[in-house]
Amino acid sequence: MSKNALTVSELNLYIKELIEGTSELNNIVVKGEISNFKHHSSGHMYFTLKDNESKIKCVMFKGYNSYLKIKLEDGMKVLAKGYVSVYERDGVYQLYCTDIKKDGLGDLYLAYEELKKKLEAEGLFDERHKKKLPMLPRRIGVATSSTGAVIRDIINVSTRRFYNVDILLYPVKVQGEGAAQTIVEAIEYFNTRNDIDVIIIGRGGGSIEELWAFNEEIVARAIHNSKIPVVSAVGHETDFTIADFVADVRASTPSHAAEIVVPSYSELVYKINTLKNTLFSNVNNRLKRDKIYVENLRSKVKLYSPQNRINVNYQYLDNLREKLINSVSNKFINKRHNLMLTIQKLDGLSPLKSISRGFAAVVKEEKLIKSIQQLNKDDIIEVYFSDGKAICTINEKSEVKLWQE
Secondary structure, three states: OHHHOOOHHHHHHHHHHHHHOOHHHOOEEEEEEEEEEEEOOOOOEEEEEEOOOOEEEEEEOHHHHOOOOOOOOOOOEEEEEEEEEEEOOOOEEEEEEEEEEEOOOHHHHHHHHHHHHHHHHHOOOOHHHOOOOOOOOOEEEEEEOOOOHHHHHHHHHHHHHOOOOEEEEEEOOOOOOOHHHHHHHHHHHHHHOOOOOEEEEEEOOOOOOOOHHHHOHHHHHHHHHOOOOEEEEEOOOOOOOHHHHHOOEEOOOHHHHHHHHOOOHHHHHHHHHHHHHHHHHHHHHHHHHHHHHHHHHHHHHHHHOHHHHHHHHHHHHHHHHHHHHHHHHHHHHHHHHHHHHHHHHHHHHOHHHHHHOOOOEEEEOOEEOOOHHHOOOOOEEEEEEOOEEEEEEOOOOOOOOOOOO
16 A cells, blocks of 8 residues: 555645646636735735635735735735645645736726727727827827826926927816716817817826726727827826727826927927038038039030030141142142243243244244245235334245255
């Protein structure tokens, strides 16, 4: 019998593995009343959760209880979310809590989760529906309580960041019966105006019941249908409402919403000056590049311009003209030289030349007589000498040779 016996540790481990292997016990919500509550110096919380007939030990480690929005105490009725496991040392099974809410809020959380899933499925949370905020709004519409700290925070932060910012308040109920309807009316009113550039809806922190107006479906749809960008600034940084998911921008607090919506005047001036300097620098650099480009174009135009081609042709024509003049001049000189030679030859052959040496020319009826055979008795002839002429009549002719060949 002792051969197959389990040790206590083995038994507790086996039971632990069985419990942790049961999926139904890995994520459960247990309803009960807190008793024997102890917040240990380590930060962990130990207490018992009981009802009229039974009880279970519970532990909530520091990593989880630091996010609690309620202060736990004995006698408080709560809904504890977590998983069941075994503390092996004592052989005790207990509930390891990951979140705790006050009892009575369970229905609200279920409604919250159901509406969130419904609207998410319809696409109301999609980024493609988110509208961009204006860089510098002319007028900001604010939907919140007129008496709370929210509007004062928004005004203080906004005017500190930009001295002449214009804010239009639409007072609404931020909790209780009819609060959701007044928020919807504010959003719809701002959308009827043409001077509102952005809307801030919000309130301070509180319990889920106090923030419930911003979890209403009519508020979510009003935000989604708004043509004007909507900034949701509900509660504190850890508070999330349906309005936060639908809004174009979610701010962690109302003051943060003012910082998001209103730009800092000094930062804006610095940015404008930086952009101006960058612009001037870019323009100057562009002008320098364009000047160089134009100069290059001017050089190319000058190189390929018709005037440059004309000038080149002018020079070509001048060269041709010089060549033509030289050619004509040379021809003229040659012709003149040839003419002078011809004149000299003609001069040597001229009858006048012979006449000047003592010879005479005989002309009959304007024809030069070269032979005695051309003359007859009684012919009238003209005899030309170097200094005149004589008219003669042929009385007699005879053939006489003046020199021997």
